[in-house]
Amino acid sequence: MQNLQAKGLSALVAISILFAGTGCQSNSASATPPESSKTLDTAPATAAPAELPIISERAPTPMGEESVRGAPADPSAGTALAQLETIAIKGxxxxxxxxxxxxxxxWKDLDRNGCDARNxxxxxxxxxxxxxxxxxRCVVASGVLADPFTATTIHFVRGNATSTAVQIDHVVPLSDAWQKGAQQLVPEQRxxxxxxxxxxxxxxxxxxxxKSDGDAATWLPPNKSFRCEYVAIQTAVxxxxxxxxxxxxxxxxxxxxTSSCPDQxxxxxxxxxxxxxAAEPAPVPETVQDTPTAPVPGPVSGPDVVYKNCTAVRSAGVAPIRVGDPGWDTKFDRDGDGVGCE
Structure with a gap:
């Protein structure tokens, strides 16, 4: 009898232990989530690294200088919109x-790197x-331009008949600058x-x-995605x-x-x-009302057209003059790009 009681007690203890162990596992599972759940619930959120754009390799500029176009702006410089409010408004x-x-x-080599500004x-x-x-490594014989004005790709080849495919634009045109303060600058500043x-x-x-000498009120790049950068450059200049x-x-x-890029x-x-x-202040010219520019006289045509100099070309309303235009002369093309009296 004692043996039977002992066996029964042993069986009861084993069953109790079994149920107790099962309870512990159940509590542990409810208190501690699976490893994958813990990672999703408690790990700090980390953004996936952005895929870097593929950038075409540029040949180094003369004297080993890095390209500056498209470089990040100085954060302390502020926004173009704020800078715009510092610009005087006049006729x-x-x-x-x-x-x-x-x-x-x-074209001049004002940064003294051995290469003129155009190149x-x-x-x-x-x-x-x-x-x-x-x-x-100064004079560019050929290259590829991702044109900011048209968002097209242009293959540039230097030559009298081909250089005009790519031109160097003054974002603030020289004539526009002349009529809006540059007359007051000394020659070195101009x-x-x-x-x-x-x-x-x-x-x-x-x-x-x-584009000619149009300002932002009369001309903007056809490529709308470049307009914010374009007017920001004009404002900065x-x-x-x-x-x-x-x-x-x-x-x-x-x-x-304001409408497209307030943080530009x-x-x-x-x-x-x-x-x-400036050595001394230049005289301030009298301003006039901002009226539409009078039409420029049409170009003179014919095989016998002769222009004495660039002043005569501009007076005739045909500047810039290009290879093949009536009156073209290589003396107008100082930089050999096929465009004269720029």
């Missing part, structure tokens, strides 16, 4: 006395560049303006020709050189920035060109 000054040469004759910009803005032998990389872009030639805007120009830029940063200015200190 246009007379265009009297304007000539391309008042901004320096031809500096081609080296900066083009990819897959090939250089003319013996020019220390020369800096005409060769400042901040104000220069390699662009589609025909589109640049269509006018701020740097103390130029003003007309009310219509100001309002057009403000409308673009001020462009980075790392082109190595500073505004020279």
């Amino acid at each position: 246009r000054a007379p265009k009297t006395g304007y000539d391309r040469d008042v901004f320096g004759q031809g 500096d910009i081609l080296n900066r803005d083009l990819t897959n560049t090939v250089h003319k032998p013996g020019t220390h 020369e800096a303006f005409g060769n400042d990389p901040l104000n220069l872009l390699a662009t589609d030639g025909p589109t640049n020709g269509a 006018k701020a740097k050189y103390g130029l003003w805007m007309t009310q219509a120009e100001h309002d057009a830029i403000q409308r673009i920035l 940063p001020v462009p980075t200015d790392e082109g190595g060109v500073a505004v020279p200190i």
